[in-house]
Amino acid sequence: MNALVRLSLAGLLMAGTAAGAAAADMKRGGSVNVATIGEPPTLDPSASTADVVGMIAQHYFETLYTFGRDWKVVPLLAAEAPRISADGKEYVIPLRSGVKFHDGSVMTAADAVASLQRWLQNAVRGKQAAPFVAEVAASDPQTVRIALKEPYAPLLGLLALPTSAAVIMPAAKATPQITDIVGTGPYRFKERQPDRYILLTRFEDYTARSGEPDFFGGRRTPYLDEVRFVPAPNANTRVEGALGGQYHYADSLPVEAFPSLSGQAKVEPVVLERFGWPVMYFNTKEGALTNQGVRQAVLASLNFSDMLEAAFGDRKFFEPDGALYPKGFVWHATAGTEAYDKGDAGKAKAMAKAAGYDGRPIRILTSMQYEFHHKMAVVAAEYMKQAGFTVDLQVSDWATLTQRRGEPGLWEIYFTHSPFLPEPALNSFLSNSAPGWWATPEKDRLVGAFNATGDTAKRAEIWAEIQKLAYEQVPIAKVGNFSSLGARSKNLTGFQPSPWPFFWDVALQN
């Protein structure tokens, strides 16, 4: 059973349970402590692509669209799906009426337009969309019109993402640097004590959608009085805090903690299967790996199963899979994956020789801050050495890595990871300017076609071609799928695992 089907079934079961329970069991009141991986770098979700920012901010800010079950884009502040013109260049978005901001004012198209313009000018993902946007305007007090210079299919996905999010705030507050957090979310921001907690309280006048809850979409009910996000950068502290009952939910736990969390009376592990994918970026701009043949040889040398085994240990938490999107996603394809997980030193050596590899060191950047990156890098380095590559494994902290990867002269390979983004066009390896700098005419043509069409079936076909090209030109190497581990109090009802855990439609039993 694939992850999304599982997630959907779990969601449906939970939704069913929750719907039934809502009448009987889901009680208002109580406070929950949510242990996060650390202090968010900002409280403004448009200003960062970091998951921890999106996870927290989605409670107080909302977007026009969001994701329902099966990662379908569903309306949130928008009244319904956009009316898209036949040429794909005009999006007309009707807004829900009577939606209140936390300051008591009512959302209008003017607020949405100001917020979208702010997002296009300032947010990382907004700037990705900005070159395609000709105009954002209000057609009437409850309708927003986005005119595009050319068709840009990822727009809807971008408007739905909770990271670097296109959040809606009152027009007067939509300044580049927000000084006052006023959103429409089910919880409102109350207080931030850095490195201690971020306190959100229920928004009593929250204007929920009608209908049933639908993952991030549908009706949202803030049952809890307070949600406190507590930064706990030490992973063991998060585990012990969950076991000790101090945290009602603890995020991103080391997989080694699974046995100690299992079979407990008050807490249970939460596994989000196929959370994301570790990935190796190859430098196509400078150094030994500008040679496509050498990149193909490196790919042939790697045994991804062993890398995953070293990183995650338990099969429950990883799955060797060469497809850029796992089964269950509409984007799943097998094209090109025959080159995945070969671990063939002899073949790789011959390929490297044929490609003219001259023994230049291949510098691999990795960070101990993500221990699984480091473990995978160590195994990868050994496989590459077996295939005759000269490897220089450089371990640094994440801040150093993020700076060095921007300098093409400093590396050949770096390790990172990503969740499976619902909109494939948002994957950074597709950007010509992302470190790795994959920029070939074939890729540009395919990505252009992928972005230009709104037809999902056609896009899926093009995505398969992009995947095939990625295995041929090797700008990246997907290591596999991995699951994430969290822990929740058994006292918490209605909780649904997701890449950005949310606490509306969640209640305390006692």
Next chain:
Amino acid sequence: MQTYILKRILGMAVVMLIVATISFVIVRVVPGDPAAIMLGPDASPADIADLRARLGLERPLPAQYAIFMGDLLTGDLGRSIFLDRPVVQALAERAEPTICLTVMATLVALLIGIPAGIVSAVRRGSAVDQATLGLAMLGASIPSFWLGLLFIQFFAVRLGWFPVAGYGDPGAGFLERLRHLVLPALVLGLLSSALITRFTRASMLDVLGDDYVRTGRAKGLDEWTVIMKHAFRNALIPVLTVIGLTVAVLLGGAIVTETVFGLPGVGNLVVQAVLRRDYPVIQGTLIVVAAVYVLVNLTIDLLYTVVDPRVRY
């Protein structure tokens, strides 16, 4: 004495200037970029460059240094890039847990270290002495994170006597906040007591063989008076130095312990600032910590004159 204090304060100003310059240089020599961390993993180089410019990080280093020193002279340590508040405010917010933790840990260390050191010296060579030395060696060798996790497992998770981590829920009163410091204070106090025990023992051994101790006993003074009034007081100067250093280290932030227990203290602040490359916070914290070191050392030096009237400045 006044001249001495004046000289030390002038010396302190020079030390501060050097620390400020070194901290400014170090944070900029070390690779890493606050803009990249702030914008998240998918930010483009152009976005990072934009934010760097907005944060003033693209200015030439001499210009940044001039601004930094100019602000410093007016008591402005800058503004945190990530916390969106002045560094002075961020440090003030962290002061309470760090100061309380220092006081509590020092008390634990003194209550264990000094009696253990005295008994160990007085009973030199006995089983008690051997056991004390063994425990002190153990205390000096145990990593604080390991002891911290052990205490959390036992006292917080298994017995539920203390909270696992943090500094209290919103609205927690002072006593509740102090309750969050008990376990970390025990960890730090136990580990610090090892050093104090060894110094007290060594210092006591030095003086116990002196003539005035023999004279005291010959005069018929009771053993308590001989040891505590005559021997211990004379043995106190080196012990005071160690206590001073312990307090200074703890006030600078018990980095590992604060991280393990999730305490929002100065140690945690500086760790997070380093990981995020929050330059103003790193610089400001280093300067304040250096000032605390110098002040604590000055205080200890002045205390010598109280403990031993023969000391003159």
